Amino acid sequence: MTQSPAVRTPGSPGPVRLGERAARAVTAELARHQSSKTALLVGAEPESALLAATVDTLLPGDTLTVVPAAGTPAGALREHVAAQGRWVADRVRVVDSPAEADPADLVVVAEPLTGTAEEARATLDALAKNLADGGLLTVAVPAPPGRTAGAAAELDRQSALFGVGTDLVLRNRPPVRVHRLRFTAAEVAGAARLTPAYRTSSVPLTRGMHIDSNGLAAAGIAVGLAALTRLARPKSRLWLLPALAAAPVAAFFRDPERDVPTDPAAVVAAADGKVLSVERLRDERFGDGEFLRIAVFLSVLDVHVNRVPVAGKVVDYFVADGGFANAMTPDAEHNVAAYTVLDTERGTVVVAQRTGLIARRIVQRAPVGALLARGERLGLIRFGSRTDVYLPADAVQPLVGPGDRVLGGSSVIARWR
Template sequence: MSYSAVPGVPGPRRPVGLGDRAARVLTAELARDNTAKHALLVAAVPGSTVLRAAVQALLPGDTLTVVPAEADQLPQVQAEVTGHGRWASDRVRVIDSLPAADAADIMVVASPLTGSAEDARAALDGFAKHLTEGGVVSVAVPALPGSSEGAVAELDRQAALFGAGSDLVLRNAPPVRVHKLRFTAAAPERAERLGPVFRPSSVPLTRGMHLDSNGVAAAAIALGLAAATRLARPRSRLWLLPALAAAPAAAFFRDPQRDVPDEDPDAVVAASDGRVLAVERLRDERLGATDYLRIAVFLSILDVHINRSPVAGRVVDHFVTDGGFAAAMKPQAEHNVAAYTVLDTVRGRVVVAQRTGMIARRIVHRVPVGALLARGERFGLIRFGSRTDVYLPADAAAALVGPGDRVVGGASVIARWR
């Protein structure tokens, strides 16, 4: 008779499968950490896509411990590890129960949590005991309404307290939401060794061009309106208007891949595409009595509107200020509605302000407080024309751009640490 090898995680009565895309999201933290680390994969089942993704994400200095969902599955899981070859066998150890595992920098739960809130809470309490300081656990829950509501509600609560990221994976049967939880704060230095994380909100079209999920939704709405118009008025050509608008609406949310200048550790990259409006030393009362070097960039409606982190750091605050909707290229835009993302870095505090404009009325922010951002990593977007301001410690950085210069988000170096 089998028994659960992971306390608090009984074998689900209705297993929720995880496809390749969900597995990639679950193992994203493992894949982007470029230093030697120890990872722990729990609740693995035979044939697990998550186990395969975790093995493929390992770097030469990494080690991985795998705990099967049930103790009698150990021989099958061990055989799968062996099937990946000698390279994997030397780095991956399979054990029969979670209490025997060493503390890990990254934990991945290979089976979605289902059941009651109490079951989910017990499982998370057990996971936390096996994480190093600042370690992160990645876990999925069903995303369809009415499916395992207890576990879903508990994960939502835990994410509000300890969340370091959350991704909805629609291309899974059924859809799942992946939560990344960090129960103890990570040092800002940890962000320096990370690469940009894989996000399912960026849909690949070609190798070099992605489309943000907002673009998919915008195109679908336009095409749906065209279809409805055609049905309502079959003899009219009005349906052509929304049909022709679908491609430009999607193109606004294009999300090209960018080469971040990793070879220069002192480089600060642009937070967005656009034209530099101003470079100035100032104090912003919203950020306290500190002198900042502020580099403001205007995004026209034709620019890429994905926002990226200019430096590597830990998100320590996020707040929104009220205001108007003046044209983003005018001085009055200083008092527009804006979202501020505050980062702790090894060089000091850095702030990115996403400002609305006359047309832009919606700011999308995708990283919670506690998340680690790599330099050049996507963290949000602004819809339809806007402005981004990067605030750097005034005495620690020197600007390399001036008013009128064109910059490319995540690729152009706008300043350098002294």
């Protein structure tokens, strides 16, 4: 019997549909796998945006198993798949229930969960049995309060335990939050087969330029202050100050697309800016070996989105207390800093996001357990700061020196020996 994972309770607002943007977020993990993969899509409908987006991610060596949604005949879904042509039909198999599917590298739930916490937990437990070791389960849930009978809270709980990433998709009716869960550890080698993840909360301005969601929030605050000032003092022109600041504030959070080098030996910059120092040192927090640290200063004019210098798996993340000295001075060594520790095929690599004189807010979006591709977005630091990359000293050859300008995710700062 066909079973749908989206269990709805009496009196609920009804089914939640995933539009094209939400479908792209749900299938993002499928799209970034560049090696052969096996996928399972549960609860699909023939004309759904999610089925189309899933099929679009398929590569020649991939296989996809599809389970119809409740009320959708398997025969109708098979006819729809066959109509897509021989290439799709050879890679897509339709079954009546998840129990008929083989273990998959990635499992995608086609319908957002809207039932109770217990029902959501039962659905996740059942689908976890379809995951191969290190496999990933992707599921969406309505984001607005009151749209579920407890499923949203349960997904938040599951993410705290097993989550390796979430994404909020505002451009869906209603908005949905996409959760990516991994219940067993993934191999580090898998990171090298990934491309940088697509992030839906960055708003595209042009094909090559986005604005980070933090920028939209900051610009919105500036516009709100302008409106309040205009209402409070209608004869004054003070409202122009926050109004005119909105555009520069949003521009600070610009997030350009970058061409990441394909050379497997390349180590890319973690941030835009000027190289402050290249030095060998030891840090017992990361191991007994010696590290090569490349420090980059970001002015207020630089792009402040940080990127991953090498492919790897996040194995630790911690924040060290300190001050807020000018990021260009030696005292910045003791500033507040967030450390993301990566396990890679070449050893331990660390990215340190340091605050500065003005920068007081660090955003890090890669939870422990996540696999990150080289050049993938890691987070950002607000308003002037410094980003350090720690590399195994004897395993790399530095290619930059103090005073050089680098671009995050694009400039090669070192090469593996």
